[in-house]
Amino acid sequence: MQKYSRSQSVEAPTTAETNHVQIRHATPDDLPGVLSLEQSTPAAAHWSGAQYRRIFHDATPSRTMLVAEEGGVVLGFVAARRIELEWEIENIAVAAEKQRRGLGRSLVGELSRCARLAHATSLLLEVRESNVAARGLYEKLGFVSDGRRKNYYRAPKEDAVLYRLRLA
Numbered sequence: 001m002q003k004y005s006r007s008q009s010v011e012a013p014t015t016a017e018t019n020h021v022q023i024r025h026a027t028p029d030d031l032p033g034v035l036s037l038e039q040s041t042p043a044a045a046h047w048s049g050a051q052y053r054r055i056f057h058d059a060t061p062s063r064t065m066l067v068a069e070e071g072g073v074v075l076g077f078v079a080a081r082r083i084e085l086e087w088e089i090e091n092i093a094v095a096a097e098k099q100r101r102g103l104g105r106s107l108v109g110e111l112s113r114c115a116r117l118a119h120a121t122s123l124l125l126e127v128r129e130s131n132v133a134a135r136g137l138y139e140k141l142g143f144v145s146d147g148r149r150k151n152y153y154r155a156p157k158e159d160a161v162l163y164r165l166r167l168a
Helices: 028-039 049-054 103-117 132-140
Strands: 009-013 020-025 063-070 073-083 086-094 122-128 144-153 158-166
Touching (some): 028 063, 028 086, 063 086, 103 122, 122 144
Parallel strands (some): 086 122
Antiparallel strands (some): 122 158, 144 158
16 A cells, blocks of 8 residues: 655645645644634634644544645645545635635645545545535535535534545
């Protein structure tokens, strides 16, 4: 089984901009920026600092986080969990001023590439039913609705729509 390194990165130009955003595997040094971004993004899952720090422990090699950064500033991130041949996107956020410019697409695309390198067969996620922008992005990327979790979210109470992207 081929492995990939947490140090791999890819340069992804942002849409309609001349500068470059680097998408790479996160390090513990990225956590202040990730936490700040997550806290300012209402649609993101709100985790504790300890939950984010656990991503980097060798005892939890089943988790991966990618960040999109420009000039040392975290502009987006995606966190995923690997369960055998399926990967699940657990959290994703993009800075408000960078939304609708291809950064979310680039993060999910790079995560999909990493999953394929690890021979994953599917990429899974759930999203609030009311999050029309995110659902549209996932559908454009090839994700297909694969079910629903009734009253999954709280504050406000809402259904989760499940999506699956087949990789193999």
